[in-house]
Amino acid sequence: MMNKRVSRYFLTGFYLCIMSFSAASADLDKLQNMCMACHGDNGVNPYQSIPDLRGQSLVYLRNQMAAFKNGERQDITMSKVAQLLSDDDINKLTKYFSEQ
Numbered sequence: 001m002m003n004k005r006v007s008r009y010f011l012t013g014f015y016l017c018i019m020s021f022s023a024a025s026a027d028l029d030k031l032q033n034m035c036m037a038c039h040g041d042n043g044v045n046p047y048q049s050i051p052d053l054r055g056q057s058l059v060y061l062r063n064q065m066a067a068f069k070n071g072e073r074q075d076i077t078m079s080k081v082a083q084l085l086s087d088d089d090i091n092k093l094t095k096y097f098s099e100q
C-alpha cells in the first residue's frame with residue numbers, strides 16, 4: 001500500500017506539473033513527463049497503488065482515459081488529469097504507453 005505521505009507527495013508534484021502547462025497548447029513532452037512522474041518512464045512503476053501502463057492495449061488505455069474524462073471512472077488524480085487533456089493528447093499519450 002502507498003502510505004499517505006507518499007501519496008501527498010505525488011499530489012503536490014502533480015499540481016505543480018499541471019500548473020506548468022496550459023491544457024490547450026500542452027506539448028507532448030510535458031504531458032509525458034507528468035504521466036511518467038507516477039506511471040514510470042516506460043509505463044512501469046514501483047508503486048502498488050499505481051497501475052503499470054506498459055503492455056496494455058491502445059484501445060484499453062484510450063477507453064480508460066475517456067472514462068476518467070467523462071466521469072464514468074473516478075479517481076482523485078486521474079479524473080483531473082484526464083480533464084486537462086484533449087482527445088488528441090489522449091491519443092498520443094496512450095499510443096506512446098501502449099508501445100512500451
Ligand code: HEC
Pocket residue numbers: 010011014031032034035036037038039049050051052053061062064065074075077078081085093094
Ligand atoms: C499523481 C499520479 C498520477 C499521474 C500524474 C498520472 N496518473 Fe494515471 N493513474 C494514477 C493512479 C493512482 C491510477 C489508478 C486509478 C484507479 O485506481 O482507478 C491511474 C490510472 C491510470 C490509467 C488506467 C490504467 C488501468 O490499468 O486501468 C491510465 C490509462 C492512466 N492512469 C494514464 C495516465 C496518463 C496518460 C497520464 C498522464 C497524462 C497519467 N495517467 C498521469 C496516477 C497518476
